[in-house]
Amino acid sequence: MAVKHKVVESRENDGLNLIIRALQDINIKTGMHAAELGKLYERVVLKLGEIEIPTAPEDYKKFMNDIEQVQEMFTKACSKEELFSATLKALYNGISDLERRPSPTMSIVLQLIDYKKIPFAVQWILQNRYSEQSLERALLTLCNWLSKWMYTPNLGPLVLCFMQGLEAKQHDDILIEVARVYIEKLFKLVVLESIRGSVGPVVLYILERMQHNPEAFHKILPHINSILNSLYKQRSDSSQYYLHKFVNLFMALMEHFPGHPGLYDDLNETLEQYHPEKNYKEILNCKSWLDINNCTLTIRSSSGKVGLNNLGNTCYMNSVLQALYMTKLFRNSVLQSSRDTMPLFSKLQALFALLQFSQRCSLSPNDILNLARPPGFQPGHQHDSSEFLGYLLDILHEQEHSIYSSSIGNSIVNIGSSSGMSSDSTVVQGSFGGRILTVSRCDVCGLQSERTDSFRELQLSFPNNCMDPSVQTLLNYYLQPERLCGDNQYHCDTCKRLTDGERVSRIVEKPRRLILTLKHFRYDPVSQQRTKLLQRVKLD
Ligand SMILES: [Zn+2]
Numbered sequence: 001m002a003v004k005h006k007v008v009e010s011r012e013n014d015g016l017n018l019i020i021r022a023l024q025d026i027n028i029k030t031g032m033h034a035a036e037l038g039k040l041y042e043r044v045v046l047k048l049g050e051i052e053i054p055t056a057p058e059d060y061k062k063f064m065n066d067i068e069q070v071q072e073m074f075t076k077a078c079s080k081e082e083l084f085s086a087t088l089k090a091l092y093n094g095i096s097d098l099e100r101r102p103s104p105t106m107s108i109v110l111q112l113i114d115y116k117k118i119p120f121a122v123q124w125i126l127q128n129r130y131s132e133q134s135l136e137r138a139l140l141t142l143c144n145w146l147s148k149w150m151y152t153p154n155l156g157p158l159v160l161c162f163m164q165g166l167e168a169k170q171h172d173d174i175l176i177e178v179a180r181v182y183i184e185k186l187f188k189l190v191v192l193e194s195i196r197g198s199v200g201p202v203v204l205y206i207l208e209r210m211q212h213n214p215e216a217f218h219k220i221l222p223h224i225n226s227i228l229n230s231l232y233k234q235r236s237d238s239s240q241y242y243l244h245k246f247v248n249l250f251m252a253l254m255e256h257f258p259g260h261p262g263l264y265d266d267l268n269e270t271l272e273q274y275h276p277e278k279n280y281k282e283i284l285n286c287k288s289w290l291d292i293n294n295c296t297l298t299i300r301s302s303s304g305k306v307g308l309n310n311l312g313n314t315c316y317m318n319s320v321l322q323a324l325y326m327t328k329l330f331r332n333s334v335l336q337s338s339r340d341t342m343p344l345f346s347k348l349q350a351l352f353a354l355l356q357f358s359q360r361c362s363l364s365p366n367d368i369l370n371l372a373r374p375p376g377f378q379p380g381h382q383h384d385s386s387e388f389l390g391y392l393l394d395i396l397h398e399q400e401h402s403i404y405s406s407s408i409g410n411s412i413v414n415i416g417s418s419s420g421m422s423s424d425s426t427v428v429q430g431s432f433g434g435r436i437l438t439v440s441r442c443d444v445c446g447l448q449s450e451r452t453d454s455f456r457e458l459q460l461s462f463p464n465n466c467m468d469p470s471v472q473t474l475l476n477y478y479l480q481p482e483r484l485c486g487d488n489q490y491h492c493d494t495c496k497r498l499t500d501g502e503r504v505s506r507i508v509e510k511p512r513r514l515i516l517t518l519k520h521f522r523y524d525p526v527s528q529q530r531t532k533l534l535q536r537v538k539l540d
Contacts (some may be wrong), residue, residue: 183207
């Protein structure tokens with residue numbers, strides 16, 4: 001194909017013109033298949049990385065005009081979702097390439113990403129399970145661009161968001177390495193008003209989190225005086241904001257890294273001129289990166305418990321996981337079982353083992369979220385924890401049950417032997433399963449029908465006008481006989497029609513551990529909405 005050859009084979013200096021012509025050609029050919037188009041855009045992105053920024057002023061002006069044109073054409077093309085992801089993929093391949101160092105020209109592709117969508121782009125990268133080496137190279141490339149190219153406003157926010165994503169995934173070693181290489185260059189750029197908004201947050205973020213050793217702080221030490229002085233003289237809102245932040249931060253860092261006699265004398269003098277705040281220490285009240293390679297400290301919290309990191313409004317999951325972990329019967333059954341062919345089960349087992357034995361103060365339960373995110377649960381949104389619990393237990397039970405069924409089918413397990421199990425003896429069912437008997441009685445013929453079901457939780461609703469309810473009140477309400485009349489009539493098999501009647505439930509086999517869900521809401525027929533109940537419930 002003509003277009004492809006033009007893009008790929010050009011080794012001329014005027015590469016941008018070729019790219020523009022290629023993009024024009026693509027726009028003319030409307031009949032092109034989406035996958036084919038995607039491939040072409042990938043090539044264009046990679047090609048952009050080969051184009052060096054000209055140094056002569058006249059060339060530079062033309063270059064920037066061309067860049068604008070390329071960007072416009074790209075924006076038009078990338079309104080299609082599949083092209084957008086193809087471009088994003090090409091961009092990642094470019095920045096993580098271990099062989100080549102793409103030029104910052106490639107970064108203009110970043111402007112295609114809507115500012116608000118940067119977190120999704122980062123999430124996309126992190127979900128792709130790239131190797132540590134690849135992720136480190138990607139961040140190094142982005143920081144390299146950030147340190148020498150001002151034309152892409154999205155670059156700084158992307159670097160920051162990427163770093164935060166890596167931190168959430170506990171890639172502290174990558175972050176520390178990149179911080180070591182780039183902190184000095186980036187810090188010196190904060191003096192430039194035009195790029196400060198992009199690079200400043202990255203610099204603050206790095207310095208606040210490099211608390212495990214003074215390396216980053218000491219690298220910028222020789223430049224602090226002149227940078228603060230320039231910020232002071234600029235007198236813009238942003239320069240004053242960063243001046244203020246830096247003064248407090250450096251005061252805190254000096255105290256945080258004691259034992260360097262003489263080293264901070266000049267800095268102390270400088271900072272005094274800018275009047276640090278009294279509570280300057282608070283700036284370091286954030287997570288610190290941890291150098292795993294050089295870590296001899298036990299940092300498990302003094303409570304003896306290991307926490308779970310919030311992965312973006314995932315408290316609904318973390319609360320459930322901690323509650324399950326604290327249920328000793330369930331925890332021990334999970335830890336002792338050998339069900340390593342079941343993906344979710346073995347991940348839960350690994351998580352429980354870490355919650356018990358890890359020396360870290362917190363863990364990220366990414367694997368569980370990936371395997372047990374209920375359909376419709378959107379990343380980053382708040383969701384219902386009881387819904388999550390139900391879904392999680394369902395999958396665990398079904399995975400275990402299906403393995404049991406298939407081994408019966410293959411006659412591997414001798415029924416009656418100690419390894420045989422009934423469908424009810426899965427770990428989930430064995431811990432939380434009970435049986436409930438429901439008896440319905442027809443008012444007309446007086447006959448009763450009975451049904452027994454297994455349950456894993458009881459969903460308790462609140463009786464009307466009940467002040468100060470206790471768990472027992474709610475349980476009694478749940479088990480009290482229910483009139484079946486009006487819209488709620490029941491179908492009697494003997495009368496063969498809908499009749500009035502009564503239904504009563506009784507627990508005939510109690511679970512070893514009982515899960516209760518309090519339905520803390522009521523349907524309001526006037527507003528046709530669910531309203532939240534704010535009642536406290538006593539534990540009897
Ligand atoms: Zn009847």
